[in-house]
Amino acid sequence: xxxxxxxxxxxxxxxxxxxxxxxxxxxxxxxxxxxxxxxxxxxxxxxxxxxxxxxxxxxxxxxxxxxxxxxxxxxxxxxxxxxxxxxxxxxxxxxxxxxxxxxxxxxxxxxxxxxxxxxxxxxxxxxxxxxxxxxxxxxxxxxxxxxxxxxxxxxxxxxxxxxxxxxxxxxxxxxxxxxxxxxxxxxxxxxxxxxxxxxxxxx
Amino acid sequence: xxxxxxxxxxxxxxxxxxxxxxxxxxxxxxxxxxxxxxxxxxxxxxxxxxxxxxxxxxxxxxxxxxxxxxxxxxxxxxxxxxxxxxxxxxxxxxxxxxxxxxxxxxxxxxxxxxxxxxxxxxxxxxxxxxxxxxxxxxxxxxxxxxxxxxxxxxxxxxxxxxxxxxxxxxxxxxxxxxxxxxxxxxxxxxxxxxxxxxxxxxx
Numbered sequence: 477x478x479x480x481x482x483x484x485x486x487x488x489x490x491x492x493x494x495x496x497x498x499x500x501x502x503x504x505x506x507x508x509x510x511x512x513x514x515x516x517x518x519x520x521x522x523x524x525x526x527x528x529x530x531x532x533x534x535x536x537x538x539x540x541x542x543x544x545x546x547x548x549x550x551x552x553x554x555x556x557x558x559x560x561x562x563x564x565x566x567x568x569x570x571x572x573x574x575x576x577x578x579x580x581x582x583x584x585x586x587x588x589x590x591x592x593x594x595x596x597x598x599x600x601x602x603x604x605x606x607x608x609x610x611x612x613x614x615x616x617x618x619x620x621x622x623x624x625x626x627x628x629x630x631x632x633x634x635x636x637x638x639x640x641x642x643x644x645x646x647x648x649x650x651x652x653x654x655x656x657x658x659x660x661x662x663x664x665x666x667x668x669x670x671x672x673x674x675x676x677x678x679x
Numbered sequence: 680x681x682x683x684x685x686x687x688x689x690x691x692x693x694x695x696x697x698x699x700x701x702x703x704x705x706x707x708x709x710x711x712x713x714x715x716x717x718x719x720x721x722x723x724x725x726x727x728x729x730x731x732x733x734x735x736x737x738x739x740x741x742x743x744x745x746x747x748x749x750x751x752x753x754x755x756x757x758x759x760x761x762x763x764x765x766x767x768x769x770x771x772x773x774x775x776x777x778x779x780x781x782x783x784x785x786x787x788x789x790x791x792x793x794x795x796x797x798x799x800x801x802x803x804x805x806x807x808x809x810x811x812x813x814x815x816x817x818x819x820x821x822x823x824x825x826x827x828x829x830x831x832x833x834x835x836x837x838x839x840x841x842x843x844x845x846x847x848x849x850x851x852x853x854x855x856x857x858x859x860x861x862x863x864x865x866x867x868x869x870x871x872x873x874x875x876x877x878x879x880x881x882x
Contacts, residue, residue, distance in 0.1 A: 588844050595846035607867070608850035609860070614868025617824030618817070625820050641791050643798035647811035657812070664810070664879070665817025671878045672871020 485515060487523055488540075491533030498534065498573035506530075535577055536586045538566045548593050552601030553670050559594060560619050560666055567623035574627045602677050611673055618665055626658040688718060690726055691743075694736030701737065701776035709733075738780055739789045741769045751796050755804030756873050762797055763822050763869055770826035777830045805880050814876055821868055829861040 493513050498504045506527065510517040524530050546562065548555060567574050591612060598608045638645045651657055696716050701707045709730065713720040727733050749765065751758060770777050794815060801811045841848045854860055 588839050588847060592844035592847045595844075595850050599846050599849075605849050606853035608846070609854040610864040610867040612850075613828060613861070613864035614821070614825075614871065617828050617864065617868060618821045619824065620827055621820030621822065621824030622817075624823055625816060636791050641795035641798075643802050643811070644791060644795045646802075646808050647798050647815075650809035651812040658816070661813040661816035661820065664813040665820060665872065668817065668872050668875020668879065669868065670875070672868075672874035675874045676867070676871065 485513065485519060485523055487533055488537065489513070490520065490523055490530065491537035494530050495534045495537050495570055495573055498576050499570040500572060502572045502575075504530065504576060531576055532584055534573060535584065538570065538577065539587065539590060541566065546593070548597055550597075552597050552603075553674065555597045556594070556615065556673070557666060557670060560615055563616075563619045564622055564626070564662060567619075568626055571627040574623050577623075603673075607676060611676075615669060618669060622658065622662045622665065625661065626655065628658075688716065688722060688726055690736055691740065692716070693723065693726055693733065694740035697733050698737045698740050698773055698776055701779050702773040703775060705775045705778070707733065707779060734779055735787055737776060738787065741773065741780065742789065742793060744769065749796070751800060753800075755800050755806075756877065758800045759797070759818065759876070760869060760873060763818055766819075766822045767825055767829070767865060770822075771829055774830040777826050780826075806876075810879060814879075818872060821872060825861065825865045825868065828864065829858065831861075 490509070490513070494504055494509055497509055497512050501508070504527070506517050506520060509530065510520050513520070520530075524533065546555075546558060550558070567577065570577070594612050595608050598611060599605070603611060636645050636648060652660065693712070693716070697707055697712050700712055700715050704711070707730070709720050709723060712733065713723050716723070723733075727736065749758075749761060753761070770780065773780070797815050798811050801814060802808070806814060839848050839851060855863065
C-alpha cells in the first residue's frame with residue numbers, strides 16, 4: 477500500500493509526546509505538540525479530533541506504561557494497595573502533566589481492562605456487586621486528589637501565623653516540609669480507606 | 680482621596696466573576712474576565728499578578744461563600760464529615776470551574792483559618808500532633824478527587840464490553856448511571872476514611 481512500516485505519527489506516539497511536553501512545560505497546545513513531533517498541526521488532526529482526545533491519549537500512555545505487570549492473584553487488600561500505589565507513581569513520574577491528567581477517567585474504554593481486574597479482585601474478595609464500583613471510584617478519587625497534592629507547591633505552609641493558628645502551627649512543626657509530607661498523607665489515607673473497606677465486608 | 684466608596688474592581692469581585700465565568704464556560708482567560716467585568720485587561724493587572732492569582736481568588740471565594748457557619752463544637756467524626764460534605768458541595772455548585780479549582784490549596788493563606796479549625800477538632804478528638812496534617816491532607820485529596828469525579832462525563836460507562844469485562848459489567852448493572860453514582864462513591868469513601876481514622880485513634 478506504500479504506507480511506511482513505522483508511521484511517522486500514530487496515536488501512541490502522539491500520547492507519549494504530549495505527556496513529555498506537558499510534563500516539561502506544564503501546559504499543552506496543539507502547535508507546540510506538532511512542533512515537538514516535527515509535523516504540521518494539520519497532520520495531528522488526521523489522528524485525533526482535538527485537545528480532549530490528546531489528553532485521553534496521554535492518560536492511556538500513562539496507564540499502558542505502568543499497569544502491565546501487576547499481580548492480580550493477591551488478597552484484595554494487597555491488590556488494591558498495589559493498584560493505588562502504582563497509579564500514584566505513574567502520576568508522580570509526570571508531575572508537570574498531573575493537572576491536565578487528573579480528571580476522572582472512568583469512562584475511557586482503554587481503562588476497562590484495568591477496572592475489570594480490580595472488579596474481579598473485589599468480587600473474589602467478597603464485596604457485593606453494588607459495592608464494587610463505589611469502592612473503585614472512591615479509591616481512584618483519593619489517588620487523583622493525592623496526585624494533585626503531590627505536585628502542589630508547599631512553600632506557603634511556613635507562612636502560617638502562630639498566634640492565630642496555634643493548632644495548625646503545632647501540626648506543621650510535626651510534619652515534614654518536603655515531598656514526604658504528601659507521601660505520608662497518602663499512606664495514612666490509603667491505610668484508612670483499606671481499613672474502612674474491610675469494615676464494609678465485615679458488616 | 681477621590682476614591683469611590685464601592686470600587687469598580689476589588690479582589691472579591693474579581694474572584695466571584697472569574698468563578699462565574701469559569702463555571703459557565705469551563706475555561707478562564709484574562710480578556711474574557713475583563714470583558715465580563717466591563718474593564719480593560721490592564722485594569723485587572725492593578726489588582727492581580729496574573730492567572731494563578733485569579734484562580735486562587737476563585738478558590739477563596741468558594742471557601743468564603745460556604746465555610747462561614749459551620750459548627751466546630753461537634754465530635755471530630757461529625758465535624759470532619761460536615762467539613763468534607765460542605766467542601767464537596769462548594770465544588771458541586773460550580774461544576775464548570777472544578778478542573779481549574781481542584782488543585783491542592785493547602786498553601787494558600789486564606790485557607791489557614793479553616794485548617795486551624797479542623798486541626799483543633801482533631802487534636803480535641805485525641806489525634807496525635809503528627810497525625811493532624813496527614814489526616815487533613817488525605818481527606819482533602821479525597822474531596823478534590825471526588826469533585827473531579829462528580830463533574831466527569833459518565834457517558835462511556837455504558838460502552839463496557841460484557842464478554843471481555845464480565846465483573847465490571849455486573850458491577851455497572853448495580854450502579855446508578857446518573858450523578859448519584861458519584862454521590863454513592865463519595866459516601867462509601869468518606870465512611871471508609873472516617874472508619875480508618877477512628878482506627879488510628881484506637882491503636
